């Protein structure tokens with residue numbers, strides 16, 4: 438049984454909106470939240486994503502000089518490092534029984550390196566893509582204890598992984614069925630914001646056809662489960678009353 442779900446803020450990022458909303462003109466910079474999620478079940482704790490790498494702390498120029506349309510500037514403080522975020526929950530990294538690695542990007546996998554020896558659940562296609570990548574990002578440690586998973590895996594009762602490729606090959610979203618509340622669908626980066634969902638506009642995708650199929654699938658899951666849908670990087674959503682109960 439999934440007893441508790443907490444949304445952990447892991448800092449922010451400035452990004453050109455054209456990267457969030459395909460077709461949006463270049464030049465509008467928005468500040469988006471970075472999230473991780475802590476899932477407490479009867480048999481343990483799962484952490485979904487690990488935030489940004491420590492090299493982003495106080496370093497908006499982590500990615501160097503950028504063209505306006507490519508602008509990404511991390512806004513991370515030391516308190517946004519995953520070990521410190523867990524500490525505020527009264528937890529040590531060793532208390533986490535498994536990390537769900539939704540995808541490879543810096544704002545999701547950036548803190549995974551501290552979980553040496555912890556099970557890291559990753560989709561087969563994501564791990565394969567990482568192993569074949571000649572330019573592996575510095576925050577990816579291929580020596581971690583990866584365990585590959587497939588679509589539909591349930592690492593804990595009430596937690597189902599949904600393979601949603603397109604943003605990356607092995608991107609995963611999650612369907613949660615917490616005790617006593619409506620099912621929750623975490624889109625992660627298959628859908629960045631409510632606007633992407635409502636207006637059916639894709640965000641950044643390495644494979645747009647796959648990305649569209651994944652969004653269509655998430656819509657079907659949300660409808661079948663009557664799930665509340667939480668988007669990966671929406672600026673305002675966590676302020677809505679329903680989500681306030683989960684956001685920390």
Ligand SMILES: [Zn+2]
Nearest residue numbers: 542544626669
């Ligand atoms: Zn992201």
